[in-house]
Amino acid sequence: MAVKIKTNDKHIQALAEIVGSPRLILFHQEDLIAYDCDGFTLHKHLPKAVVFPKDTQEVSRLVRYCSDNDLPFLARGAGTGLSGGAIPVNGEVIISLVKMKRLLSVDFENRRAVVEPGYVNLKLTNSISDKGYYYAPDPSSQYCCTIGGNVAENAGGAHCLKYGVTTNHILGLEVVLPNGDIIDIGQNGIQDAPGYDLLGLLTGSEGTLGIVTKITVRILKNPEAKQTVLAYFDKVIDGSQAVSDIISAGIVPAALEMMDKTAIEGVEAAAFPVGHPKDIEAVLLIEVDGISAGIEEQINQILEVCKNRNVREVRAARDEQERGRWWANRKTGFGAMGAISADYLVQDGVIPRSKLPEVLSRINKISEESGLRIANIFHAGDGNLHPLVLFDARIPGQSEKALAAGSACLQVCADVGGTITGEHGVGIEKKEEMRFVFNDEEIIAQTNVRDVFNTKNLLNAGKLFPSPGRCVEIKKEMKAAAAQ
Amino acid sequence: MAVKIKTNDKHIQALAEIVGSPRLILFHQEDLIAYDCDGFTLHKHLPKAVVFPKDTQEVSRLVRYCSDNDLPFLARGAGTGLSGGAIPVNGEVIISLVKMKRLLSVDFENRRAVVEPGYVNLKLTNSISDKGYYYAPDPSSQYCCTIGGNVAENAGGAHCLKYGVTTNHILGLEVVLPNGDIIDIGQNGIQDAPGYDLLGLLTGSEGTLGIVTKITVRILKNPEAKQTVLAYFDKVIDGSQAVSDIISAGIVPAALEMMDKTAIEGVEAAAFPVGHPKDIEAVLLIEVDGISAGIEEQINQILEVCKNRNVREVRAARDEQERGRWWANRKTGFGAMGAISADYLVQDGVIPRSKLPEVLSRINKISEESGLRIANIFHAGDGNLHPLVLFDARIPGQSEKALAAGSACLQVCADVGGTITGEHGVGIEKKEEMRFVFNDEEIIAQTNVRDVFNTKNLLNAGKLFPSPGRCVEIKKEMKAAAAQ
Numbered sequence: 001m002a003v004k005i006k007t008n009d010k011h012i013q014a015l016a017e018i019v020g021s022p023r024l025i026l027f028h029q030e031d032l033i034a035y036d037c038d039g040f041t042l043h044k045h046l047p048k049a050v051v052f053p054k055d056t057q058e059v060s061r062l063v064r065y066c067s068d069n070d071l072p073f074l075a076r077g078a079g080t081g082l083s084g085g086a087i088p089v090n091g092e093v094i095i096s097l098v099k100m101k102r103l104l105s106v107d108f109e110n111r112r113a114v115v116e117p118g119y120v121n122l123k124l125t126n127s128i129s130d131k132g133y134y135y136a137p138d139p140s141s142q143y144c145c146t147i148g149g150n151v152a153e154n155a156g157g158a159h160c161l162k163y164g165v166t167t168n169h170i171l172g173l174e175v176v177l178p179n180g181d182i183i184d185i186g187q188n189g190i191q192d193a194p195g196y197d198l199l200g201l202l203t204g205s206e207g208t209l210g211i212v213t214k215i216t217v218r219i220l221k222n223p224e225a226k227q228t229v230l231a232y233f234d235k236v237i238d239g240s241q242a243v244s245d246i247i248s249a250g251i252v253p254a255a256l257e258m259m260d261k262t263a264i265e266g267v268e269a270a271a272f273p274v275g276h277p278k279d280i281e282a283v284l285l286i287e288v289d290g291i292s293a294g295i296e297e298q299i300n301q302i303l304e305v306c307k308n309r310n311v312r313e314v315r316a317a318r319d320e321q322e323r324g325r326w327w328a329n330r331k332t333g334f335g336a337m338g339a340i341s342a343d344y345l346v347q348d349g350v351i352p353r354s355k356l357p358e359v360l361s362r363i364n365k366i367s368e369e370s371g372l373r374i375a376n377i378f379h380a381g382d383g384n385l386h387p388l389v390l391f392d393a394r395i396p397g398q399s400e401k402a403l404a405a406g407s408a409c410l411q412v413c414a415d416v417g418g419t420i421t422g423e424h425g426v427g428i429e430k431k432e433e434m435r436f437v438f439n440d441e442e443i444i445a446q447t448n449v450r451d452v453f454n455t456k457n458l459l460n461a462g463k464l465f466p467s468p469g470r471c472v473e474i475k476k477e478m479k480a481a482a483a484q
Numbered sequence: 485m486a487v488k489i490k491t492n493d494k495h496i497q498a499l500a501e502i503v504g505s506p507r508l509i510l511f512h513q514e515d516l517i518a519y520d521c522d523g524f525t526l527h528k529h530l531p532k533a534v535v536f537p538k539d540t541q542e543v544s545r546l547v548r549y550c551s552d553n554d555l556p557f558l559a560r561g562a563g564t565g566l567s568g569g570a571i572p573v574n575g576e577v578i579i580s581l582v583k584m585k586r587l588l589s590v591d592f593e594n595r596r597a598v599v600e601p602g603y604v605n606l607k608l609t610n611s612i613s614d615k616g617y618y619y620a621p622d623p624s625s626q627y628c629c630t631i632g633g634n635v636a637e638n639a640g641g642a643h644c645l646k647y648g649v650t651t652n653h654i655l656g657l658e659v660v661l662p663n664g665d666i667i668d669i670g671q672n673g674i675q676d677a678p679g680y681d682l683l684g685l686l687t688g689s690e691g692t693l694g695i696v697t698k699i700t701v702r703i704l705k706n707p708e709a710k711q712t713v714l715a716y717f718d719k720v721i722d723g724s725q726a727v728s729d730i731i732s733a734g735i736v737p738a739a740l741e742m743m744d745k746t747a748i749e750g751v752e753a754a755a756f757p758v759g760h761p762k763d764i765e766a767v768l769l770i771e772v773d774g775i776s777a778g779i780e781e782q783i784n785q786i787l788e789v790c791k792n793r794n795v796r797e798v799r800a801a802r803d804e805q806e807r808g809r810w811w812a813n814r815k816t817g818f819g820a821m822g823a824i825s826a827d828y829l830v831q832d833g834v835i836p837r838s839k840l841p842e843v844l845s846r847i848n849k850i851s852e853e854s855g856l857r858i859a860n861i862f863h864a865g866d867g868n869l870h871p872l873v874l875f876d877a878r879i880p881g882q883s884e885k886a887l888a889a890g891s892a893c894l895q896v897c898a899d900v901g902g903t904i905t906g907e908h909g910v911g912i913e914k915k916e917e918m919r920f921v922f923n924d925e926e927i928i929a930q931t932n933v934r935d936v937f938n939t940k941n942l943l944n945a946g947k948l949f950p951s952p953g954r955c956v957e958i959k960k961e962m963k964a965a966a967a968q
Contacts, residue, residue, distance in 0.1 A: 198929060221734040291863075350677075
């Protein structure tokens with residue numbers, strides 16, 4: 001049965017036939033504009049078309065069609081990614097997974113749930129919280145981002161300090177490979193399943209190795225109790241030292257967040273102000289959770305540590321409402337920058353915790369030299385830093401300056417033994433910065449892996465790895481040597 | 485400067501030159517016999533030679549020599565592996581890493597240590613315990629197995645229920661690739677490092693993708709307190725149900741071990757008897773750790789759960805001595821089978837926790853049908869089962885019967901949604917059983933990955949994957965299709 005759409009493009013017609021309805025394909029320019037970028041907005045490209053498959057078989061048929069006809073293609077969830085991983089830089093066919101959004105099953109006894117990739121992160125916790133369970137990875141966009149996208153980017157969140165990032169919560173995946181084959185990987189959560197860890201390999205591969213169509217996740221029992229502490233420091237060095245002291249005391253907080261002066265200015269000017277003083281250099285938000293009996297002791301230890309580090313004011317949340325307000329203030333921190341700046345660029349570096357003071361002072365220097373303000377919001381407990389470069393795209397040259405300042409921040413992270421992304425991925429944004437942390441041989445080891453999955457490199461090409469440079473020659477030499 | 489050894493074999497001479505001393509190479513048959521198998525003793529093969537490099541550069545030069553001259557080779561640690569991963573089935577050159585056994589550095593502030601691959605697991609904890617730290621993965625062989633071998637097998641242990649297996653504690657690796665190139669992977673412990681997760685891929689790849697020459701591991705702060713409970717159950721069904729109840733109560737024990745009646749008979753006849761009653765069907769050993777304030781509450785909950793499940797006797801350890809005796813009794817459980825049987829075969833399956841009673845009863849049936857006793861010792865908390873098939877190799881046909889019974893146990897695990905290995909690896913022992921859990925496409929996806937690293941398949945060939953069967957044809961078809 002032919003799907004009736006107005007097009008002379010045989011590929012568009014064929015793709016429409018696969019999804020079976022004119023309402024499940026977009027190909028007019030005015031419809032495609034909404035898909036020309038994701039959460040990283042500094043590059044825009046139109047896709048060839050956007051298709052909305054309803055199940056794994058349709059994804060497989062779409063992929064096989066694209067592969068057989070040499071059409072570039074990529075998968076997209078909610079489009080909240082911050083590094084441009086879903087931008088169709090080659091005019092890709094976008095396979096949108098938003099129609100595959102069911103919660104397929106929950107197995108409380110073995111603590112697993114199975115979801116489709118378009119299922120929204122926060123919905124899972126909402127669906128199981130009445131039984132006392134939740135899903136741990138909590139990116140700030142969790143109210144709208146999809147679990148499929150979280151898998152692609154190996155998303156983190158404030159509570160990953162204690163509970164780990166997405167990869168620590170994925171137990172199994174159904175994947176459509178770039179040739180259309182469907183495989184199951186991960187053996188449903190067995191810690192050390194036989195064979196290679198393809199589950200770990202696919203998770204965080206930024207949509208370059210396959211398209212995930214079903215996800216088995218771990219669900220956790222709600223902690224019996226949780227409590228949050230807020231601490232204001234006049235000096236950032238004292239706040240940083242308190243972070244180290246808390247960890248050294250053997251406490252593993254569920255979350256340990258820091259914001260600096262500029263970030264505080266932003267969050268206090270935006271939707272959820274809570275009255276942070278504007279003259280302090282650092283605020284810490286520290287949450288502990290677990291069995292009730294242990295919480296108070298840990299809170300007391302944390303208060304003690306902060307007092308020993310010249311804290312101006314420190315206290316635990318009075319009630320759940322106050323705790324909720326503090327978190328809303330923090331979780332909307334990126335967007336809050338819009339209240340004090342026309343535009344902002346979020347960066348995402350990682351450093352050893354012990355280097356915090358040094359890195360912050362070097363970022364200050366970058367800010368001074370570029371003439372752009374840089375706010376810092378970060379998951380201090382695990383050293384994941386988010387410098388927010390504030391700029392105004394309407395002023396000629398400022399976008400470029402902001403990108404350069406962001407890149408310089410990442411160079412600082414790499415210099416002190418850290419790396420260029422903690423949770424936002426590389427995408428197109430940080431491709432060239434991969435060279436800050438990998439040499440040619442190391443990049444080749446990775447692109448070789450991509451090439452065995454993504455044989456024709458039609459799936460999300462041009463992402464994640466730097467432009468080849470010397471790698472191409474080295475690969476040729478290696479092939480010649482192997483052929484001897 | 486030529487190394488003087490008595491050989492006409494130019495390859496042996498060349499390998500000796502690389503390690504630089506006649507004392508660092510073995511090639512006489514009487515010396516090689518010690519290397520004809522590892523902890524899996526049912527297959528034996530002599531290596532061509534055994535070499536003992538002192539550093540990464542020597543490993544690289546040995547590997548390059550083997551690769552250039554088409555000599556099969558493999559790496560070996562302490563040889564405690566239980567699935568035959570270090571057996572030279574192709575007459576390999578064995579690259580023994582036991583001389584590379586240094587603790588290179590410890591960074592308490594950022595909680596990392598760097599070791600060479602031949603460093604013994606337990607030595608690490610012993611070296612840092614005075615500062616209040618330890619290394620979590622604790623395979624029963626930890627007093628002699630090497631961390632390099634742990635990485636190859638992604639080793640587990642009793643405390644992996646709470647703390648995860650080896651892969652959760654590896655932060656970075658230096659790896660010699662099968663062509664001799666040296667790469668660094670893992671970015672030193674950043675949770676979500678950019679690029680593909682090669683660290684996860686290499687960990688547990690059973691020595692088929694590269695040779696690890698340096699390892700950065702996570703170290704943990706000692707828990708403030710720990711306590712262990714012992715519980716005797718007349719009926720295994722009650723013990724199993726208690727396991728589920730403890731987890732459902734939201735407690736995450738550090739360890740949750742079970743032994744059945746035959747296993748108890750063994751451990752009570754061996755070196756560390758503790759007086760377990762012999763007429764019970766199950767003993768549970770349950771350990772909790774964490775901050776002091778919470779321990780007592782958890783112990784009380786556990787006692788309560790056991791009482792609700794008809795426990796015959798349950799109590800917490802009186803003191804550290806008693807706790808130590810209980811663990812010595814459990815940790816020597818495999819070897820203890822030697823006290824009640826001439827030979828034994830350890831199997832290693834994984835099942836969903838909820839299937840415990842069903843699986844145990846099916847294993848009993850396998851035991852009856854084969855006429856061989858089967859003891860069960862297992863990490864009950866994470867469903868990792870170790871059926872120990874007791875047999876006498878001197879009786880013709882019994883070895884084969886034992887292998888068949890072991891394989892049948894794994895088929896049961898696969899049938900209920902589990903898998904064929906939890907921590908011992910596949911090696912040569914369970915190659916064919918891989919088909920219980922992977923179809924052709926899934927095996928091909930894995931061997932394709934192997935082939936990009938191990939291009940000539942000289943490194944530890946013939947391990948981990950089943951004999952090709954239909955995979956060869958499928959691969960040919962795929963290649964032909966890709967070439968079109």
